[in-house]
Amino acid sequence: MNRQRELDALVAGFTTRPKLLLHVCCAPCASYCIEYLAKFFDITLYWYNPNIQPPEEREKRLAELRRFLSLTSELPLIIDADDAKLEPGNCRACIAERLNKTAQQANKMNFDYYCTTLTVSPHKNAELINELGELSIITCNLSIVKWLLSDFKKRNGYLRTIELSREYGLYRQNYCGCLFS
Secondary structure, eight states: HHHHHHHHHHHHHOOOOOEEEESOOHHHHHHHHHHHHHTTOEEEEOOOOOTSSHHHHHHHHHHHHHHHHHHOOOOEEEOOOOOOOOOOHHHHHHHHHHHHHHHHHHHHHOSSSSEGGGGGTSSSSSHHHHHHHHHHHHHHSSSSSSOOOOTTTTTGGHHHHHHHHHHHHHOSSSOSEEEEE
C-alpha cells in the first residue's frame, strides 16, 4: 500500500486545518515531516522517547530538535519525560509504547489526528508503524482522535531529511535509540 498517496488524498479533502499531534524522534526526521504536514495541519510536536540511550544521547537529540525549531518553525513542543521501561531490541514494543502515549496525549488534548515521524526512516517498517498506530486507538480506548496513516519516506522524504540536515547543520545520529540498535 502507498500510505503517502492515501495521506495526499485525505489532506486534499480538508476544508479546515485539523489539529495534529506529531510524535517526533529527532530533528532530522522531524524536518521533512514538519515541512510536508505544516501545509495542511496545525501541528504540535510531542517528544516521548524513553528508548534513547544513554541519557546524554536523548538530551542531545532533544536539544537539537529545540535548536531546529528555533531556526524554522517555533511549533509548540510537549516534552514527556516519563521513563518507561522498554526491552532493548524489541522494536515492536518500543514503537507501540511511544504511539500509545502519543494517542493518549492527543485524546486528552482534543487533537483531531496523531502520527509519528518514524515512518520517514528507510530502516523502519512503515506498515508495522501504521498497524501499531491504528491499534493504539483500540488499546487506548479512543473514540475521537484518529491515527494519520503515513509513509513519509515516499517521494524522497528521507532524501529531503538529509538535505534539510545539511542546510541546518543538524546532528544525525547513527542508531535508532536503544543501545541494542
